[in-house]
């Protein structure tokens with residue numbers, strides 16, 4: 001049975017820019033199940049990366065999470081938090097948003113690790129690759145070596161241990177053990193001659209090898225969740241396939257949970273168990289891979305599929321979705337379905353904001369679209385050019 005590891009509720013993240021308020025992520029709710037690969041897909045600017053950054057509390061100025069809860073299942077952490085911040089605890093779950101900044105930071109690497117499109121954002125150019133991975137191992141070792149923790153760590157590490165881990169003096173402190181583990185990790189991610197490569201600096205690595213090193217660094221903390229934001233987008237197709245293969249294997253071996261963000265539907269189809277579709281900062285459809293790919297309800301999801309190449313059908317005709325992603329400036333957003341102006345099936349109903357409707361298929365299938373619950377009625381179709389000024 002699937003167990004949820006994360007329960008995200010009404011997450012809302014905005015940027016307060018000179019041009020005005022940008023509604024980057026607006027009231028999204030979803031679960032992440034332990035051991036699954038959850039894909040998040042959507043066009044550029046739909047809010048995928050801001051969702052990821054919000055999960056790991058890395059939203060920078062002028063951005064801010066303004067609302068919502070991020071419940072994380074971790075029995076040890078819940079127990080330790082219960083006395084300090086009882087409101088942040090519900091059974092085995094902790095709302096990480098209600099922890100102090102210091103405690104939230106301590107979850108990074110050990111509960112939630114990330115890999116990005118650009119390895120330069122994770123690896124320091126002036127330190128040997130192996131040393132950086134060993135450092136991440138060291139933080140993890142210190143965290144789990146806390147004498148207060150006698151419980152088995154099937155999943156969680158506990159808050160006190162996190163803080164001990166976070167308080168380590170930093171680079172320079174590396175044991176032979178953590179060095180050896182770093183080399184093991186480099187080998188695990190498929191880097192040949194790992195002992196030699198460990199001594200090299202990031203610029204001596206090829207793009208694909210750097211991406212692998214970044215995966216090794218992320219794995220060093222034995223995270224519960226790996227958040228991968230466009231992990232292969234910058235790589236050429238062959239390397240891209242190798243990295244996906246690697247993630248697949250690691251996931252199968254470790255049972256790690258992966259949140260995989262990409263605009264590439266092919267990658268989503270190959271990797272995901274369940275899929276979230278984002279548009280204009282909202283979650284417009286979610287479901288199992290089969291729900292979303294074989295039985296999509298939202299015309300946006302259909303549009304994405306129709307505009308994406310299919311490896312199994314190279315002759316497929318591609319139909320780009322007309323129009324553009326809307327501005328997310330609060331002043332310019334109307335209170336309607338944000339996709340209505342690009343939608344081939346927009347009806348009068350769509351001038352009001354649709355709720356999320358359950359859809360046919362798996363229990364999890366839902367869409368923020370009247371078509372999930374009503375048949376298309378051409379007599380109620382918005383006239384052509386309705387949204388043109």
Ligand SMILES: Nc1ncnc2c1ncn2[C@@H]1O[C@H](COP(=O)(O)OP(=O)(O)OP(=O)(O)O)[C@@H](O)[C@H]1O
Nearest residue numbers: 015022024043044045046047048049050051263328
């Ligand atoms: N630092 C920032 N300041 C202002 N607005 C921002 C900032 N970062 C992101 N945004 C806005 O938030 C919205 C969502 O952006 P986000 O990066 O999450 O999109 P995305 O789905 O990841 O797109 P892509 O596929 O291009 O990576 C966009 O409108 C973007 O302009």
Ligand code: NI
Nearest residue numbers: 048049050229
């Ligand atoms: Ni992005």
